[in-house]
Amino acid sequence: MATALAIRDLCKSYGDVRAVVHLDLEVGLGECFGLLGPNGAGKTTTIEICEGLTPPDSGDVELLGMRWATHERELRNILGIQLQETQLSEKLTVAETVRLFRSFYAKGLGEDEVIALVQLEEKTRARVGTLSGGQKQRLAVACALVGDPRVLFLDEPTTGLDPQSRRQLWDLIERFRGDGRTVVLTTHYMDEAERLCDRVAIVDHGQVIALDAPRALIASLGAEHVVTFTADGVAIEDATLEALDGVTAVRHDNGSIQLTATELRRTMPALLTLLEQQHIRLTELSTHSATLEDVFVSLTGRHLRDA
Amino acid sequence: MRDSLRQLVLTRFREFVREPEALFWSLAFPILLSVGLGIAFRNRPPEVVHVAVVGDSARSAAVMAALARSAGVAAQRLTEPDARLGLRTGRIALAVRIPATGGVDYEYDDTREDARNARLLADDAIQRGGGRRDVVANSERFIREPGSRYIDFVVPGLLGMGLMGNGIWGIGFPVVDARRKGLLKRLMATPMSRAEYLLSFVISRFVLLVIEIFLLVGFSAVAFGVPLRGSFLQLAAICALGALAFGALGLLIAARPRTVEGASGLMNLAMMPMWILSGVFFSSENFPVAIQPVIQALPLTAVNDALRANMLRGAGLTVVGPELAIIAAWFVVCFVLALRLFRWR
Numbered sequence: 001m002a003t004a005l006a007i008r009d010l011c012k013s014y015g016d017v018r019a020v021v022h023l024d025l026e027v028g029l030g031e032c033f034g035l036l037g038p039n040g041a042g043k044t045t046t047i048e049i050c051e052g053l054t055p056p057d058s059g060d061v062e063l064l065g066m067r068w069a070t071h072e073r074e075l076r077n078i079l080g081i082q083l084q085e086t087q088l089s090e091k092l093t094v095a096e097t098v099r100l101f102r103s104f105y106a107k108g109l110g111e112d113e114v115i116a117l118v119q120l121e122e123k124t125r126a127r128v129g130t131l132s133g134g135q136k137q138r139l140a141v142a143c144a145l146v147g148d149p150r151v152l153f154l155d156e157p158t159t160g161l162d163p164q165s166r167r168q169l170w171d172l173i174e175r176f177r178g179d180g181r182t183v184v185l186t187t188h189y190m191d192e193a194e195r196l197c198d199r200v201a202i203v204d205h206g207q208v209i210a211l212d213a214p215r216a217l218i219a220s221l222g223a224e225h226v227v228t229f230t231a232d233g234v235a236i237e238d239a240t241l242e243a244l245d246g247v248t249a250v251r252h253d254n255g256s257i258q259l260t261a262t263e264l265r266r267t268m269p270a271l272l273t274l275l276e277q278q279h280i281r282l283t284e285l286s287t288h289s290a291t292l293e294d295v296f297v298s299l300t301g302r303h304l305r306d307a
Numbered sequence: 308m309r310d311s312l313r314q315l316v317l318t319r320f321r322e323f324v325r326e327p328e329a330l331f332w333s334l335a336f337p338i339l340l341s342v343g344l345g346i347a348f349r350n351r352p353p354e355v356v357h358v359a360v361v362g363d364s365a366r367s368a369a370v371m372a373a374l375a376r377s378a379g380v381a382a383q384r385l386t387e388p389d390a391r392l393g394l395r396t397g398r399i400a401l402a403v404r405i406p407a408t409g410g411v412d413y414e415y416d417d418t419r420e421d422a423r424n425a426r427l428l429a430d431d432a433i434q435r436g437g438g439r440r441d442v443v444a445n446s447e448r449f450i451r452e453p454g455s456r457y458i459d460f461v462v463p464g465l466l467g468m469g470l471m472g473n474g475i476w477g478i479g480f481p482v483v484d485a486r487r488k489g490l491l492k493r494l495m496a497t498p499m500s501r502a503e504y505l506l507s508f509v510i511s512r513f514v515l516l517v518i519e520i521f522l523l524v525g526f527s528a529v530a531f532g533v534p535l536r537g538s539f540l541q542l543a544a545i546c547a548l549g550a551l552a553f554g555a556l557g558l559l560i561a562a563r564p565r566t567v568e569g570a571s572g573l574m575n576l577a578m579m580p581m582w583i584l585s586g587v588f589f590s591s592e593n594f595p596v597a598i599q600p601v602i603q604a605l606p607l608t609a610v611n612d613a614l615r616a617n618m619l620r621g622a623g624l625t626v627v628g629p630e631l632a633i634i635a636a637w638f639v640v641c642f643v644l645a646l647r648l649f650r651w652r
Contacts, residue, residue, distance in 0.1 A: 051496055053652065076498035083496065087488035091325040092318065103314040104497040127325075147497070 002029040003062075004151055004182040005050060010059030012045050012206075019045040020056070021206040027199075032173070032183040034197035036190065036292060038304050042206035043186035044084060047155050050184065051081050064150060077106055080149030082140050084156050090129030094120055097128060098142055105147035118142040118172060134165025141172060152176060154185040158192060170195055188304050190292035202296055209299050217295045223248045226294050227259040227267060230284040231275060245270040249298065256284065260294070311499065315507035322481065323511065333477065334519060337469045338526050341462055344588075345531045348457035356425035357399045359385040366405050373436020374403075379428045400425035403433075459534065462527040463614035464587035469519055470546060471581060471607050474553025475574050477515070478508050479561040483570040486561075492652035501651065509554065516550050517543070524618075536621030544624065545617060545631070549610040552634045555641035556606070562648040581607035609633040 005027040012020040019042045027033040035043045048054040050061055052068040052075060061068065066075055088097055098111050109117070115124055118138040123131060131139065137157065144152060154173070158166040173196055177183060187193055193200045194214040202210040202217070210217055218224075223246075241250045241259060246267040249260040261267040264287055275282055296304050323329055358380050360367050367384070374382035385393060385402075393399035394414065400422040404412040411433060415422040485491045494504065520543060527533040535542065560577060564570040584598075585591055585607035594602060602608055609630040616622035616630075624631065 053492060053496060073498065076496075079496075081493075081496040083489060083493055085489055086493040087490060088493075089318065089322060089485075089490065091322045096318070096321065100314045100318055101497060103311040104494075104499040106498070143493075 003027070004029045004031065004064060005033075005184060006060075006062040007046070007050065008060045008062075010046065010049060010061065011057045012042075012049060012054065013057055019206050020049070023059070023203075023206065023208060025201060025208065025211075027182060027184055029182055030177070030180045031198045032177055032185070032196055034193040034200040035184070035186040035203050036188065036193045036200050036296070036304075037186075037203035038188055038296075038302070041203045043188075043203055044155055045206075046203070047153055047184065047186055048083075051079065051153050052076075053083075077147060078150040080144035080147060080152040082144040082152075082154045082157060084159070086140060088128050088136070088139065088143070090127060093125050093127055094131070094139055095124045097139060098146055101143040102146045108147040109145065111146075114142045114146045117145060117175070119168065132165075134161050134168065137161060137165065138169065138172065141169065145176065149181070151182045151184065154183065156186055156188070158187070158189065166192070190296070190304060193292055200292065202292070202299065204296075204300055210295065214292055217292060218290050221248070221260055221290050221294060221298055223260040223262040224290055225261045225264050225267075225287055226290050227261055227264070227271065227287045228253075228256055228285070229259075229271070229282060230256045232281045232283055236274070236278065236280065240274065241271075244274065251297070251301075253297070258297075260290070260298070309503070312503045312507060312510075315499075315503055316510050319481075319507050319511035320514075323477075323515070333469070333473045333515070334522060337465045337519070337523050341458070341465050341523065341527055342530070344461050344465075345458040345527075348461075354421075355379055355381045356401070356421055356428060357393075358382045358401045358403060358425055358429050359390045359393055359399045361385060361387055361390045361402055361404045364405060369436065370403060370405060370411065370433055374429060374432050376436065377428055377432035380425070380432060382429075401429055403429060458527070458531045459619055460590075460615070461588060462523065462531075462533045463618050464611050466520065466523050466546070467549065467585070467607055467611040467614055468582065468587045469523065470516070470549045470610060471553045471578060473515065473519065474512065474550050475557035475560065475578060477512055478554045478557035479570055479574055480567065481508070482558065482561040483564050483567055486564075486650065486652070487566055495651050505558070508558075509551070512550055512554055513547065516546055520546055533618070535618050537617030537623070541624050542614070542617050545610070545613045545627070545634075548631060548634050548638070549606070549613075552606050552610075552638040552641065555638045555645060559641045559645040559648070562645050563650050565650075581605050584608070586611050604633060606634055606637040609637075 003026055005025070007023060007025040010020050010023040023042075023046060035046060037043050045054060049056045050063065052072060063075055064078065068075065092100070094115065095111060098114055102108055102111060102114075115121055118141055120135060120138060120142065123135060128136065128139065141154070141157065144154070157173070158169050161169070170192070173183060173185070185196065197214060199211065199213050200217060201208045210220075212220070236257075238250045241247060241257070244259070244267055246262045247259050248262060251258045259267065259271070268287075293304055296302070356379060358374060360371055360374070360382055363384070371382055371384065374380050385399075390399070390402045394402055394416075400415060400419065402414040404414070406412055413426050413429070415426050417423060482491070485494075524535060524542070528535060556577060557574070560573045561570055564573065584594060584602045585605050587607070591602050591608055613627040613630040613634070616627050
């Protein structure tokens with residue numbers, strides 16, 4: 001697979017804070033690539049260095065064979081960028097905003113075409129200030145798409161949106177893909193990464209701690225299910241739990257215990273029998289299929305949202 | 308014009324026109340101010356001075372009769388305590404006493420212009436009443452010509468103040484606001500030309516400038532008869548140069564702040580001294596000689612002096628050369644510094 005984006009040995013510090021630490025990544029042409037990690041992990045710094053908005057302290061970024069130092073004008077014309085927390089001018093209408101951004105690019109999509117793509121046809125003449133959060137975000141994506149980019153960068157595209165708006169944006173991103181167009185996005189929503197991304201890099205403290213397709217990352221847990229329970233009374237030895245049928249890992253998390261299990265139908269009866277025998281009262285019990293969140297937890301011992 | 312530049316200029320106009328407050332403050336406010344000041348300081352017929360004659364003697368009646376023949380003096384008889392109170396409160400400007408020993412005695416505050424004036428008028432009337440004859444024959448004519456009134460002085464000042472306010476606010480505010488909203492950074496992520504972005508402010512300011520000049524100069528000419536003795540094109544040229552200088556100053560102020568609050572503090576810091584010192588509402592020559600070099604170097608002083616020379620004296624551009632040089636220097640220095648310091652994100 002040809003390379004769209006290559007990052008080599010990237011470093012960036014803000015004062016004493018090391019935002020990006022010797023980070024390497026390669027994104028293939030036509031791939032949808034996700035940077036998944038908690039807030040403050042260095043995702044935004046990384047993506048903004050790739051976008052040529054933040055200079056790195058050291059390291060190299062190559063986009064479609066070009067570098068910022070030598071090909072800024074060409075790169076600006078073939079990249080589509082959506083930044084976190086941009087407020088577009090509230091006084092302009094949707095159509096005026098799209099037309100303004102379109103005028104910056106040598107070639108690109110038609111104004112109506114882009115507005116239709118983000119499903120804002122009914123809001124064409126509405127002022128930006130009157131749009132809902134989800135509509136504003138889709139307009140921001142429209143501004144990123146209007147130059148018909150080869151590579152699309154999205155920084156937390158669905159943060160703060162309601163579930164329906166999020167699904168609309170996901171559909172939009174999926175429609176944009178294809179024709180060899182590449183998407184790089186950051187997110188701290190595991191479901192977003194699982195739904196959209198061909199491959200995901202899990203980023204923590206400015207470093208990539210895991211990199212693979214979402215399914216493969218989940219499979220790397222060695223088990224498909226997670227059992228979480230809270231119990232009163234006598235503490236149970238980890239070794240006892242690990243010995244239960246089908247359990248591959250045991251973790252303690254805020255007073256509850258998490259078991260990673262290959263098959264619920266074998267593990268659950270064994271667990272319940274154990275608790276019965278030791279006269280331990282169960283106060284909470286839940287199970288779910290393993291997600292990228294569980295991968296992050298197993299790698300860092302922390303949750304994505306409160307890490 | 309390239310489509311991108313046209314879209315940017317259109318954006319400037321849309322943002323301006325769709326902000327009713329901005330329209331009011333930049334276009335309507337200077338006119339309202341000129342109306343208010345024109346009414347407050349309109350020229351009235353010469354005022355009379357109030358004079359008290361103290362006492363009730365036969366000679367005081369003769370003094371009263373002499374004062375009554377003077378048009379500029381309003382005389383009244385007062386008792387001693389009332390005269391004292393009148394002097395203290397400023398209701399009368401001069402107390403005239405008639406001592407038994409002969410002659411007249413004037414009491415007044417010699418630091419007050421109207422009191423000195425009352426002393427001269429009253430003395431003149433009393434001396435004539437006593438039989439004095441002028442030794443030199445005289446005649447008088449009155450000129451009350453447009454150009455020397457307060458409104459004539461203040462309209463060029465208001466025009467200069469408008470240029471400053473609109474230049475500094477009109478460029479500084481939208482730039483800082485765009486930076487605060489992350490919009491500046493977002494625009495940097497497109498192939499947009501930075502020069503075109505800045506140029507769009509210059510072009511939109513110039514168009515609004517022409518509207519401003521026509522409105523204020525036209526209105527004051529029609530409503531108050533304020534003269535425009537110089538060439539209108541040269542007036543427009545002075546305004547354009549002034550707008551460039553203040554726009555560059557606005558850009559310099561907006562070069563780094565990330566918040567509108569921080570920027571507006573800096574803007575007021577820059578504008579406040581010039582409102583007071585640069586001869587908008589009263590002549591800058593009222594300030595001590597020691598600080599005159601500073602005052603004369605301020606851009607608004609130079610703009611106001613050049614505008615007054617053009618409008619009131621009909622002076623050509625060569626006459627206001629030194630002022631134009633000062634304004635141009637402000638433009639160049641501020642613009643170069645602004646570009647060097649400008650934070651694009």
